[in-house]
Amino acid sequence: MQRSTLGLVNIVSTTKRRTIMAEFLSLHDAVARYVEDGATVAMEGFTHLIPFAAGHEVIRQKKRDLTLIRMTPDLVYDQLIGAGCVKKLIFSWGGNPGVGSLHRLRDAVEKGWPHKIEILEHSHAAMACAFEAGAAGLPLAVLRGYVGSELPNVNDQIKFIECPFTGERLAAVPSIRPDVSVVHAQKADRKGNVLVEGIIGVQKEAVMAAKRSIVTVEEIVDDLNTHPNACVIPGWAISAVVVAEKGSAPSYAHGYYDRDNRFYKEWDAIARDRDAFTKWLEENVYNAGGQS
Amino acid sequence: MSLEYTSAEMMTVTAARALENGMTCFVGIGLPSEAANLARLTHAPEVVLIYESGTLQTKPDVLPLSIGDGELCESALTTVSVPEMFRYWLQGGHISVGFLGTAQIDRYANLNTTLIGDYHDPKVRLPGGGGAPEIATNAHEVFITLKHSKRTFVKDVDFVTTLGFGRDGKGRDGVPNIGKGPTRVITDLCVMKPDPETKELVVVSLHPGVSREDVIEATGWEIRFADQLESTPEPSAHELEVLRELKDRTDRKHAGEV
Numbered sequence: 001m002q003r004s005t006l007g008l009v010n011i012v013s014t015t016k017r018r019t020i021m022a023e024f025l026s027l028h029d030a031v032a033r034y035v036e037d038g039a040t041v042a043m044e045g046f047t048h049l050i051p052f053a054a055g056h057e058v059i060r061q062k063k064r065d066l067t068l069i070r071m072t073p074d075l076v077y078d079q080l081i082g083a084g085c086v087k088k089l090i091f092s093w094g095g096n097p098g099v100g101s102l103h104r105l106r107d108a109v110e111k112g113w114p115h116k117i118e119i120l121e122h123s124h125a126a127m128a129c130a131f132e133a134g135a136a137g138l139p140l141a142v143l144r145g146y147v148g149s150e151l152p153n154v155n156d157q158i159k160f161i162e163c164p165f166t167g168e169r170l171a172a173v174p175s176i177r178p179d180v181s182v183v184h185a186q187k188a189d190r191k192g193n194v195l196v197e198g199i200i201g202v203q204k205e206a207v208m209a210a211k212r213s214i215v216t217v218e219e220i221v222d223d224l225n226t227h228p229n230a231c232v233i234p235g236w237a238i239s240a241v242v243v244a245e246k247g248s249a250p251s252y253a254h255g256y257y258d259r260d261n262r263f264y265k266e267w268d269a270i271a272r273d274r275d276a277f278t279k280w281l282e283e284n285v286y287n288a289g290g291q292s
Numbered sequence: 293m294s295l296e297y298t299s300a301e302m303m304t305v306t307a308a309r310a311l312e313n314g315m316t317c318f319v320g321i322g323l324p325s326e327a328a329n330l331a332r333l334t335h336a337p338e339v340v341l342i343y344e345s346g347t348l349q350t351k352p353d354v355l356p357l358s359i360g361d362g363e364l365c366e367s368a369l370t371t372v373s374v375p376e377m378f379r380y381w382l383q384g385g386h387i388s389v390g391f392l393g394t395a396q397i398d399r400y401a402n403l404n405t406t407l408i409g410d411y412h413d414p415k416v417r418l419p420g421g422g423g424a425p426e427i428a429t430n431a432h433e434v435f436i437t438l439k440h441s442k443r444t445f446v447k448d449v450d451f452v453t454t455l456g457f458g459r460d461g462k463g464r465d466g467v468p469n470i471g472k473g474p475t476r477v478i479t480d481l482c483v484m485k486p487d488p489e490t491k492e493l494v495v496v497s498l499h500p501g502v503s504r505e506d507v508i509e510a511t512g513w514e515i516r517f518a519d520q521l522e523s524t525p526e527p528s529a530h531e532l533e534v535l536r537e538l539k540d541r542t543d544r545k546h547a548g549e550v
Contacts, residue, residue: 047360095419097358106417125378125426132375148455148463149425199360261546
C-alpha cells in the first residue's frame with residue numbers, strides 16, 4: 001500500500017494516497033502490482049500515445065475479467081479482447097481508425113469468441129465529460145447530449161435530469177473512476193513528473209480519475225524543459241512510472257516516432273482470422289519478452 | 293469545356309463547395325475530411341477546421357488516416373484536451389457546421405454508425421457513435437456526405453445513433469439549444485435537402501450525367517425530387533487538380549514513402 005507522507009492530509013478521497021513521487025518500476029512489476037484480475041482499467045490515448053507496451057504486458061500476464069474503458073478502443077484493445085483478458089468494454093468509438101472494424105471486438109460481440117463480452121457504449125462527449133467528472137471527484141457528468149439518440153435505450157447508465165435553474169433537460173452519466181489508468185507519455189523527470197505533448201486526449205483526466213495509475217514514458221530526463229502551461233502530471237499524482245521505449249508503437253509519440261499506418265492496415269487481415277491472430281499474438285506478444 | 297472526373301470526385305468537390313470562409317467546421321474523418329480540406333485549399337482558405345482529437349484550426353498538408361494523426365496537431369493553431377474540445381468548443385456553441393459521414397442514413401437524415409440488425413444480436417457491429425451524436429445537435433447545422441446506395445440509404449435506420457430529425461421528422465421540435473440539424477446531404481449522385489415542413493430528404497440537385505432513375509434505384513425509400521430540380525455544377529480543372537494532388541500526397545505519406 002502507498003502511504004501518505006509528511007503528514008499530508010488526504011483531502012481527495014479515502015481511496016487516493018498522495019506520495020512524494022511516483023515509484024519507478026519495471027513494466028512487469030507495475031502491471032503485476034496494479035492491474036488485478038477483475039479490475040476496471042482505462043488505457044487511454046486518442047490515436048496518439050496509445051499504451052501498447054503496457055497492454056501487451058497485461059496480455060502476457062494473462063489478466064482476466066477486466067472491465068476496459070476507453071473512448072477509442074483500437075488495436076491494443078482488439079488484442080486484449082482476442083487474448084481473452086476482457087469481460088466488459090465501455091467505449092464510444094471502437095474501430096481501426098481510417099481502416100475499418102476491430103475484428104476481434106466484432107468476433108467477441110457477434111460470435112462470442114474467445115468468449116462473449118459485455119459492451120456499454122457512450123458518445124465521445126459523454127465519455128470525455130465522465131473522465132473529467134471522475135478527475136473532479138464528482139459522481140456524475142452533465143452534458144447537453146444524446147438528444148434524439150437511441151443510445152440511452154441500450155445503455156442504462158445514460159439518464160436525463162432537469163437543470164434546477166433553467167429547467168433544461170440534460171443528459172447525465174456516471175463519472176469514470178477506474179481502479180487503474182494506464183497512459184503513455186513522452187518523458188518523465190527523475191521525480192516522476194510527466195510531460196504529455198501533442199494530442200493529449202483525456203490522459204490527464206484518466207490519471208486523475210483513477211485510484212491508481214501507471215504512466216509509461218519514452219525516456220527519463222533531468223529536466224522536462226517545459227513552458228508554464230504545458231500538460232505536466234506531477235509525480236506525486238502518479239502511482240508508477242515505467243520506461244517503455246517505443247511504448248506506444250505502432251501508434252505514435254509526438255516528437256519521437258510516427259504512426260505506423262502500414263501496420264494499422266495490415267492489422268485488418270491479421271485480426272480477421274482467428275488463427276492468424278493467435279499466431280501473431282504468440283510471436284509478437286507472448287514470445288516477445290519484455291517490450292513489443 | 294468537358295473534363296474527365298469520377299463520381300467520387302464529383303461528390304468531394306460538391307461537398308467542399310458547401311463550406312465557406314467564415315465557417316467553423318467540426319470535421320469527421322474520411323469523406324468529410326477530404327471535402328473540408330479541399331475547400332480550404334481552394335475557395336475557402338479561411339475556413340476553420342476542427343477535429344475531435346482536440347486540434348483547433350488545423351491545416352494538414354495530407355489527409356489524416358485517423359482523427360488523431362500527428363499532422364493535424366503539427367499544423368494546428370493549438371491543440372486542446374478532448375474534454376475541452378467537446379465542452380467548450382462544441383457544446384459552447386462555437387461550431388457552425390458539423391461535417392459527418394455515416395454507414396446508414398434514413399429519409400429523416402438520422403444516422404446509424406452503431407450496428408446492422410438487432411442491438412443484442414447484431415448482424416454487423418459498426419464502430420459506434422464517436423463524436424457524432426453531440427456534433428449533430430450542438431453544431432449550428434450539419435452537412436452529411438456519403439456514397440449513394442440502397443444499403444446506405446434506407447427508409448428507417450436500424451439504430452438512431454445520431455439525430456437527424458427523428459423517426460417521425462419531429463425530433464428537434466421544441467428542444468431548446470439545439471442546432472438546425474442536417475441542411476444538406478451530398479452523395480456521388482446528387483444533393484438532398486430536408487423538406488422545410490416534413491423534414492424528409494428531397495433531391496434538389498442531380499450531378500451531371502445522373503438520371504432520376506439512378507437515384508431512385510440507389511435509394512431505399514420512395515425518394516422525392518424538388519419541383520425546381522437543379523443540375524450540380526461540374527468540378528473545375530483547378531478543383532480536380534488540387535484534389536488529385538492532395539490524394540497523391542496522402543497516399544504517398546501513408547504508404548511510408550515520404
